Amino acid sequence: MPEVGIAVLASAGGGALAGALSLLPGTLAYSFVSAIGAAAISAGLSSALGLNKKPKLPKFTVEAQDRQQMIRSAVATRQVVYGQCVTSGPIIYATSTGTENKFLHVVIPLAGHQVEEIGDVWFGDEKVGDLDADGNVTSGRFSGWMRVRKNLGAPDQLADSVLDSEVTDWTADHRLRGIAYLYLRLKWDKEQKAYPYGLENIKALVKGKRVYDPRTGLTAWSDNWALCVRDYVAGQHGLRATADEIDADALIAAANLSDELVATPDGGTERRYTCNGTVDLGVAPIDALRGLLTAGAGKLIYSQGKYVLYGGQYLTPTVTLDEDDLRGPIVVRPRVPRQQLFNRVRGTYVDPEKYWQPSDFMPITNGMYELQDGGEQITTDIELPYTTSAYAAQRLAKITLERARQGITVSMPCKLTAFGVRAGDFIALNIAQLGWAGKVFSVTTWRLSPDGGVDLELKEEAASAYAWASGEATVVDPAPDTLLPSLIQVPPPSGLILDSGSDQAIIGADGTVIPRIYVQWTASPDAFVANTEVQYKPIGATEYLNGFLAFSTQSAYIEPVQDDTTYDVRIRAINVAGVPSDWVAGTIAATGKDTPPGDPSSLMATGVVGGIRLVWTNAVDRDLAGIEVWEADTNDRATAALVNTVAGRAYDRLGLTEGVTRYYWIRSVDRTGNLSGWHPASATAGVYATAAGVGATIDYEDIGGTKPPVDADNTGGALELGQTVTSGGITFNAGGAIKGGQTAFNVGTGWFLGYEGGHYKFSIGNPGGAYLAWDGSDGTLTVTGRLQGQLIQTQKSSATSNLTITTSWTVLQSVAITTAGTKAVIDVSAYESNGTLRFRIRRDLTVLTTWPVGNLIGSNWVTHRWEDNPPNGAHTYYFEAIQASTTGQIQDRSLRVEDWR
Numbered sequence: 060m061p062e063v064g065i066a067v068l069a070s071a072g073g074g075a076l077a078g079a080l081s082l083l084p085g086t087l088a089y090s091f092v093s094a095i096g097a098a099a100i101s102a103g104l105s106s107a108l109g110l111n112k113k114p115k116l117p118k119f120t121v122e123a124q125d126r127q128q129m130i131r132s133a134v135a136t137r138q139v140v141y142g143q144c145v146t147s148g149p150i151i152y153a154t155s156t157g158t159e160n161k162f163l164h165v166v167i168p169l170a171g172h173q174v175e176e177i178g179d180v181w182f183g184d185e186k187v188g189d190l191d192a193d194g195n196v197t198s199g200r201f202s203g204w205m206r207v208r209k210n211l212g213a214p215d216q217l218a219d220s221v222l223d224s225e226v227t228d229w230t231a232d233h234r235l236r237g238i239a240y241l242y243l244r245l246k247w248d249k250e251q252k253a254y255p256y257g258l259e260n261i262k263a264l265v266k267g268k269r270v271y272d273p274r275t276g277l278t279a280w281s282d283n284w285a286l287c288v289r290d291y292v293a294g295q296h297g298l299r300a301t302a303d304e305i306d307a308d309a310l311i312a313a314a315n316l317s318d319e320l321v322a323t324p325d326g327g328t329e330r331r332y333t334c335n336g337t338v339d340l341g342v343a344p345i346d347a348l349r350g351l352l353t354a355g356a357g358k359l360i361y362s363q364g365k366y367v368l369y370g371g372q373y374l375t376p377t378v379t380l381d382e383d384d385l386r387g388p389i390v391v392r393p394r395v396p397r398q399q400l401f402n403r404v405r406g407t408y409v410d411p412e413k414y415w416q417p418s419d420f421m422p423i424t425n426g427m428y429e430l431q432d433g434g435e436q437i438t439t440d441i442e443l444p445y446t447t448s449a450y451a452a453q454r455l456a457k458i459t460l461e462r463a464r465q466g467i468t469v470s471m472p473c474k475l476t477a478f479g480v481r482a483g484d485f486i487a488l489n490i491a492q493l494g495w496a497g498k499v500f501s502v503t504t505w506r507l508s509p510d511g512g513v514d515l516e517l518k519e520e521a522a523s524a525y526a527w528a529s530g531e532a533t534v535v536d537p538a539p540d541t542l543l544p545s546l547i548q549v550p551p552p553s554g555l556i557l558d559s560g561s562d563q564a565i566i567g568a569d570g571t572v573i574p575r576i577y578v579q580w581t582a583s584p585d586a587f588v589a590n591t592e593v594q595y596k597p598i599g600a601t602e603y604l605n606g607f608l609a610f611s612t613q614s615a616y617i618e619p620v621q622d623d624t625t626y627d628v629r630i631r632a633i634n635v636a637g638v639p640s641d642w643v644a645g646t647i648a649a650t651g652k653d654t655p656p657g658d659p660s661s662l663m664a665t666g667v668v669g670g671i672r673l674v675w676t677n678a679v680d681r682d683l684a685g686i687e688v689w690e691a692d693t694n695d696r697a698t699a700a701l702v703n704t705v706a707g708r709a710y711d712r713l714g715l716t717e718g719v720t721r722y723y724w725i726r727s728v729d730r731t732g733n734l735s736g737w738h739p740a741s742a743t744a745g746v747y748a749t750a751a752g753v754g755a756t757i758d759y760e761d762i763g764g765t766k767p768p769v770d771a772d773n774t775g776g777a778l779e780l781g782q783t784v785t786s787g788g789i790t791f792n793a794g795g796a797i798k799g800g801q802t803a804f805n806v807g808t809g810w811f812l813g814y815e816g817g818h819y820k821f822s823i824g825n826p827g828g829a830y831l832a833w834d835g836s837d838g839t840l841t842v843t844g845r846l847q848g849q850l851i852q853t854q855k856s857s858a859t860s861n862l863t864i865t866t867s868w869t870v871l872q873s874v875a876i877t878t879a880g881t882k883a884v885i886d887v888s889a890y891e892s893n894g895t896l897r898f899r900i901r902r903d904l905t906v907l908t909t910w911p912v913g914n915l916i917g918s919n920w921v922t923h924r925w926e927d928n929p930p931n932g933a934h935t936y937y938f939e940a941i942q943a944s945t946t947g948q949i950q951d952r953s954l955r956v957e958d959w960r
Contacts, residue, residue, distance in 0.1 A: 137171030137238075139296055140267025141351075141445070142282030142335030145181070145415035146170070147262040148240075154226055163245040164226055167261055170212060171296070171340065174239040175266040175280035177209040183259035184414060185548060193221070200639070204246045204253040209263075212239030239265070255637040264415075267337075273307050274314060284355040284445075285313035285368060287334035291351060292359070292366050296340050306367040316370040317355060321527065323450050331454075332356075332370060336409065336445040354445035356458045362481040362505070371458050373522040374485040376499055381489040384477055386512045390470040391493070395463065402428035404460045406441035408452040420452035423460055439463075454527050461524030469500060469517040477513045481505055485520060549640035552591055552613075552632050554581035557647040561654040563616070564731075572682045572730050574651035576617040576626060583632035583640060591630055592639065593617065598625040598646060608633075620649040622731055652731040656680040659725050659738050664748035668795065670713035671721060671748045675738070677708055684730045688712070691722045696742035699724055715750035722747045805832045849960040851880050857953035864894060864940050864947040871938045872954035878934060883927040884957040887938045891919045894947015900925050901937040914943045 135149040152166035169177065180187050187207060188199030194208040208219055218231045222242050241263060248254055270290040271278045281287075289310055291297035317332040332355035338347045348359060356371020403424040410418035422438070429436055441459055446452050469488070480486060482505045487497045504516035556579040565573040578593055594606035595617050609615040620626060629644040657678025665672045677683060685706045691699035699722070702712065715721065722745030727735035739745065790798045792813060800809015805822035812821050816836065824830030832841045854876045862871065871889055885900055885907070895914040898921060900907045908925050915921065938954040940947075 136339055136341030137168075137296075138340060139172060139291070139294075139338040140170045140174060140265050141270075141287040141290070141338065142333060143264065143266045144335050144337060144409065144447070145262050145264050146337050147260065152229070154228070156225060159247070161247050162225070163247070163258070164222065165243045165245070165258070165261070166222070166240055167243070168235070168238050168240040169263060169265050170239040170267060172237060172239070172268050173212040173214065175211075175269060177211065177239065177241070178264035178266065180207050180241065180261070180263045182261055183256065200641075201253055204248055206244040208242040210235065210240050210242065212237055251637065252639050272314065274311055282333040282335050283314055283330075284317045284332035284334040284357070285310060285370060288348075288351050288355070288357070288359070288368055291338065291347065296338075297347070298344055298366075300366055304365055306365045309367045309369065313355070313357070313368045313370040316372055321450075321454070329448055329450060331451075333447070333451070334445045335447045350444050353441070353443050353455070356455050358483055360481065360483040362483070367481070367483060369483045371455070371525060373520065373525040376485045376487040378480055378484065379487040379489060379497070380471075380473065380477060382491070384473050385471070386474045387472040389472070389490075392468045393466065395466040400432060401437045401439040401460070401463065402432050403436055403438040404441060404456040405438055406443060406452065406456060408443040408446040408449065410449070411447055420449045420456065423453055423456040425460060425464075428460075428464055457527065458525060461521070465519035465521050465524060467519035471515045471517055472508065473513045473515055475512060477515060480513070480515065486517070488517070549588065549632055549634050549638050550583050550585050551640035551643050552580040552583045552630055553643065555630060555643050555645045556580070557628055557645050559620075559647055560650045561652045564651045565618075566652070566682050568681065572622075572651040573618060574620050574622045574649045576620055576628065576647060576649055577614065578617060578628060578630065579614040580630055580643070582613050585632065585634060587634040587636070588632045589635045591632055593628070593630050595620075595626050595628045597621070598627050603627070603629070622649060622651040624649050650731070652682060652729060652733055655733045656683055656727040656729040656735045658735045659686055659727055662723065662725055662738055662746045664723055664746045666749045666751040667711065668751055670711055670715045670750050672709065672711050673723060673725075673746075674709045675725060678727055678735065680727065680729060682729045682731070684728050686710075686725050687728055687734070689724045691745060694722050694743050694745050694747070696724050696737065696745065699745075704728060717750055720747055720749045804834075805830060851958045851960055852876070853955065853957050855953065855955040857951075859951050861892075862949045862952070864896060864942040864949055866942050866944065868899070868939045868941045871940055871949060871952045873935055873937045874954050874956045875933070875935045876956050876958060878929050878931050878958045880931075880958045880960040881928065882959045883929050884959060885925045885927060885936055886923075886955045887953065888920065888922045889938070889940070889952040890950045891915060891917075891921060892948045892950050893918065895943040896940050896947050897943075898923065898938070898940050901939060902927060902929060902934055
């Protein structure tokens with residue numbers, strides 16, 4: 060047995076460099092040595108894998124963000140999607156179609172291969188909503204504005220038929236076979252509510268590549284870590300290894316390890332190792348493999364012409380070496396160098412709950428190791444770009460920490476008895492001088508020595524490094540990350556209340572009722588909400604009326620609205636970026652006034668010729684529309700019928716037969732149609748009277764009048780209606796007429812008002828023969844003489860284009876007219892969009908008026924009316940403006956001239 064030499068190199072590097080989360084470039088082992096030597100063979104394979112190149116793998120946080128970022132590039136590398144992740148790609152095609160470029164068409168490839176499924180799609184940071192069979196978005200903010208078509212990239216994939224039908228330069232030849240891609244059509248939104256930031260980043264949740272499983276012989280989608288690594292090693296996009304170059308037994312063992320269920324603190328389970336992410340085919344294979352191997356704490360070994368994959372697990376040694384296998388002294392390094400020492404592992408993984416962005420997992424630490432390191436907490440960082448579980452990330456971090464603390468490394472020159480050992484194996488060492496009996500090491504390097512032996516590099520291993528209990532995981536982050544409010548996801552207001560009626564209506568001094576709808580809500584909880592938009596429409600209408608914004612309040616009035624009309628009302632919050640929330644809607648019937656008017660009072664009835672006169676006192680209601688008069692043959696309101704609705708405080712019920720008695724009840728009605736109570740209130744206490752005939756006597760005092768002078772024919776002050784009475788030049792005709800000067804209807808100078816020839820008539824005339832007469836027999840109104848106040852003609856001119864106003868008088872509009880009356884009325888209006896202006900109206904060369912006294916500053920509507928008395932003939936009227944300094948601007952403007960008789 061050769062002599063055993065022990066060399067302890069306390070400061071030498073080695074063991075910690077062979078970490079669990081990296082491809083080990085020194086672990087390339089061969090079962091033969093050719094003429095060019097092992098070093099040359101190793102260099103050649105290293106070149107093929109890119110091992111002799113400086114790694115260019117981007118930092119994970121950058122790479123993980125880039126994989127979700129849509130880019131604009133003429134040249135971009137393809138990517139492979141393993142497992143499931145959110146990803147985007149370059150814009151390879153964009154064009155617009157339709158009137159005024161109404162539609163924007165965009166094509167974005169997601170993977171350079173067929174994928175299993177394209178799931179949710181995001182526009183910016185907001186999901187686009189549900190899709191119908193044609194890809195049209197049917198819910199959420201983009202409903203009606205966006206269409207999304209998903210193409211999975213089958214080898215025989217056809218061109219997207221919808222894109223082909225809508226875009227002329229995308230044809231049936233544009234099939235993109237073997238490329239999974241999104242086609243989006245965005246409809247232009249003139250109000251920029253659907254796309255407040257324009258074209259935002261577009262990304263999708265993709266279930267990626269179908270991978271081969273040697274356990275079943277099937278190729279199907281899986282996020283099994285070992286199967287994904289095998290696909291890259293065998294794929295045309297990866298190392299292109301043949302099936303014979305892949306150790307099937309090791310691969311199956313790694314796949315089974317990946318599928319093992321591990322308990323989680325929440326009472327569930329998850330598979331031990333999964334792979335979810337993208338591989339950029341522009342990076343060197345070694346860099347891609349380094350990233351893939353992190354998800355399984357794995358090692359990829361090329362040994363004896365085969366790729367051997369190991370997952371992160373403890374393997375019971377099947378080979379034991381001792382002093383008899385040595386051909387020279389061994390070198391032992393008992394601990395990790397100080398500069399490589401750590402007792403705490405932190406890092407990042409991909410968190411699906413945080414928009415699939417890189418997130419920190421809870422660090423893994425060991426208090427005992429910290430005490431061993433002098434009470435100092437020493438942290439190392441790892442990146443897990445293909446891990447999407449916080450629990451899996453913590454398990455991988457523990458393996459990293461525990462393996463690093465197994466600090467003994469051994470350089471061991473062996474005889475050919477160690478030839479059957481290969482890199483990655485776990486072996487046991489029996490070295491009595493070191494007190495090792497069955498101590499476990501893993502083989503990190505295997506080299507065939509030129510002197511006929513095998514040189515091994517070993518690293519200490521322990522089963523506890525791979526052990527895991529669900530209780531070791533941290534379930535809740537004790538210091539959660541700050542979740543900033545989203546400028547895209549705006550929560551809507553709540554608690555919508557609608558009201559209308561007397562309490563909300565406006566009643567003007569003239570009794571006009573203006574109905575309104577009162578809207579109240581609880582503001583959106585979003586701190587970035589700037590205002591609330593309110594819209595309304597009559598129910599059944601297709602479009603909402605232009606709404607308005609309520610900035611800092613939580614209530615508003617909608618006016619004007621129509622009485623007795625039902626309205627749909629909706630509100631939504633809008634944030635400082637102009638992004639709206641979902642609508643919150645309600646329905647209400649608008650009512651101007653829903654409280655009854657006051658009751659009338661003091662109803663009196665008196666018989667008059669041919670009927671009955673009613674007088675009463677009205678209630679004090681500004682919106683009183685009139686009084687309903689109800690009449691009955693008996694003193695029972697149940698038999699009464701409405702005979703008229705009248706304004707004022709009196710009504711003559713004519714057309715009744717002499718001697719007929721009628722009973723009456725009245726009630727108020729307002730402009731909204733609300734009714735008061737009855738007067739008299741009792742249904743059997745109607746006010747009654749009997750109709751009078753010719754010859755009946757009526758005391759004026761009975762109807763609120765004044766008695767005429769007492770004479771022989773009217774003893775006691777009563778007017779005998781069967782006689783003709785003249786007093787003060789006014790004649791009361793027995794036939795029912797009142798005359799002043801005229802002897803009969805339209806005869807002579809004076810006036811006639813009354814009943815003649817079976818019809819009511821009126822006439823008035825002057826000595827010159829001019830008269831005005833209305834004949835009730837045929838309804839003719841006759842006028843002789845001049846009719847004053849008649850509109851003869853109107854001339855108008857208007858424009859809406861922008862007009863620049865200078866410091867000289869500028870004509871806004873002009874009208875030429877030939878007047879024939881006695882007065883001209885001039886109306887002008889203009890909108891001053893900016894400037895400091897004055898205005899004037901001019902007829903021919905005569906300035907009629909100039910206003911204002913100073914200058915009108917800022918944006919204003921200007922209106923003015925002026926009356927002129929021009930001589931009859933041809934004239935031109937001008938509407939002019941002047942700017943105080945520099946220039947101003949006028950938009951809408953009009954001039955109208957009316958010629959009146």
